[in-house]
C-alpha cells in the first residue's frame with residue numbers, strides 16, 4: 001500500500017527493478033494524487049523515472065499480467081525494438097529478450113550496415129513482421145515525418161505484435177498542434193523552436209515538432225492500427241498519471257484483461 005509521509009516521499013515498489021523504497025516527490029504539485037511527476041519520481045535503486053515504469057507496466061501486462069520487469073520470464077525468441085531507450089531498463093530488457101535499442105542516425109550507410117545499432121524510425125532497415133513489440137517512449141513529438149515512422153513500425157511489427165507508445169498528449173485538444181510545418185526538406189517554424197536538452201551532444205537537441213491531440217487516434221487508425229488508449233495512475237508502483245497507447249495490426253488490444261479499474265482513469269478503443 002501507499003504511504004504518503006509529510007516529507008514528500010511516497011513508498012512504492014519499482015516495477016522495473018523490484019526495489020521497495022521511498023520515492024521523492026520533489027517539487028510537490030499535489031500530494032493527494034501523484035499527478036505531474038511523469039518525468040520524475042526517480043527510482044532510488046535503478047534510476048528509472050515514472051514514465052519508464054508506465055511503459056514497462058504496459059509491456060509486462062501484454063506478457064505476464066503486471067509482473068515486474070525483473071521477474072519476467074526470459075525469452076530470447078521475443079524480439080523487441082525500441083529507439084533510443086534511456087536509463088537502466090534497456091539493460092534488463094537486453095538480458096531477457098532479443099532487444100534492439102538502436103540510436104537515432106540520419107546517415108544512410110550506418111542505417112543499412114548496422115540496423116541493430118542505428119535507426120531512423122522514418123526508414124527502418126528491418127524486414128517486415130519482425131518484431132513482437134515496438135516501444136516508443138516520448139520520441140514521436142520529435143519525429144519530423146511521424147506518418148512515415150508510424151507506417152514503418154506497422155510494417156516491421158508482427159501481425160499479433162504490440163506497438164506501445166508514450167508521448168506528450170493532450171486529450172482536450174481535438175487537433176494536434178503542429179509547431180513546425182514540414183514542406184519537402186524545409187521546416188517552417190510556426191512558433192518559437194523548443195528543444196529537449198538543447199546543447200547536449202549525446203541524444204540532445206531534439207526539436208519538438210508537435211503536441212498531439214485527439215487527431216492522433218485517426219492518424220494511427222488510418223495507418224491500420226487498432227488503438228487502445230489508457231490513462232493510468234498507479235501509486236503502488238510510483239507511476240504518476242500517464243497516457244499509454246497500445247497499437248495492434250490485426251487484433252484489438254485487450255484492455256479489459258490489462259487493467260483493473262481503480263488504476264485506469266480513462267480507457268478507449270479505436271478501430272482501424
Ligand SMILES: [Zn+2]
Nearest residue numbers: 014017043046
Ligand atoms: Zn527501480
